[in-house]
Amino acid sequence: MCGKVESAGASNHLKLAEKFLAEGRELIDKDPVQASEKLYKAAEEAVKTIAITLNIPEARKAVEKGRWTTELLFDAVDDISTKLGEDIRRLWHTAWFLHVEGFHEARLRREHVAVRYRDIEVLVDLVKKIMQEGL
Numbered sequence: 444m445c446g447k448v449e450s451a452g453a454s455n456h457l458k459l460a461e462k463f464l465a466e467g468r469e470l471i472d473k474d475p476v477q478a479s480e481k482l483y484k485a486a487e488e489a490v491k492t493i494a495i496t497l498n499i500p501e502a503r504k505a506v507e508k509g510r511w512t513t514e515l516l517f518d519a520v521d522d523i524s525t526k527l528g529e530d531i532r533r534l535w536h537t538a539w540f541l542h543v544e545g546f547h548e549a550r551l552r553r554e555h556v557a558v559r560y561r562d563i564e565v566l567v568d569l570v571k572k573i574m575q576e577g578l
Contacts, residue, residue, distance in 0.1 A: 452495050453491075453492045453495040453496045453574065454574070456488045456489075456491040456492040456495065457488070457489075457492045457570055457571065457574055459484070459485075459488040460485045460486075460488035460489040460492060460567050460570060461485075461567060461571075462485075463481045463482070463484040463485035463488060464481075464482065464485040464563060464564060464567050466481045467479075467480075467481030467482035467484075467485060467560065467563070468560060471553055471556050471557050471560060472553055475545060475551055475552060475553045475555070475556045476545060476546055476549045476551075477546075478545070478556050479541040479542065479544075479545025479546045479551055479556055480541075480542065480545070480546040482538065482541050482545075482556070482559070482560060482563045483538045483539070483541045483542035483545075483546065483563075485538075485563050485566075485567055486534065486535060486537075486538030486541075486563050486566050486567075487511075487516060487538070489563075489566045489567050489569075489570045490516055490519055490520055490523070490535065491505075491511060491516075491519075492570045492573075492574065493519075493523050493527075493531075493569075493570055493573060494519040494522075494523065496573055496574060497522075497523065497526060497573075499519060499522045499523065499526075500522070501515045501516075501518050501519035501522060502519070516535075517535075520532055520535040527569075527573075530565075531566075531569075533562070534562050534563070534565060534566040534569075535566075537559050537562035537563065538562075538563060538566070540559070541556065541559055541563075
């Protein structure tokens with residue numbers, strides 16, 4: 444992958460992360476199940492952005508496979524955590540909890556999703572900072 448492709452790919456994933464974050468925020472009061480999934484998708488796109496920006500092996504594997512898998516995402520989070528700290532793992536765990544308990548199992552009420560929104564926002568904000576600083 445050349446730098447331009449990586450940069451464009453990371454930028455596209457960041458745009459999606461911001462879009463899903465905004466959509467998730469709007470849905471919290473109306474539809475916590477869909478809000479949970481949008482917030483998870485925001486975190487997923489954020490992880491992809493960081494992985495591409497840091498050029499970690501999982502980003503290259505995703506290109507080779509033609510898609511990201513759950514295993515690649517979790518492995519990427521582990522790699523990113525060794526570089527940027529354990530907060531990444533905690534933020535990802537919040538996203539995964541929203542995905543499973545909020546979306547798949549539909550067990551979370553509005554207030555459960557609302558208190559977890561901030562973690563996803565922090566993750567997306569961190570990605571924006573990383574992109575701006577060009578780490």
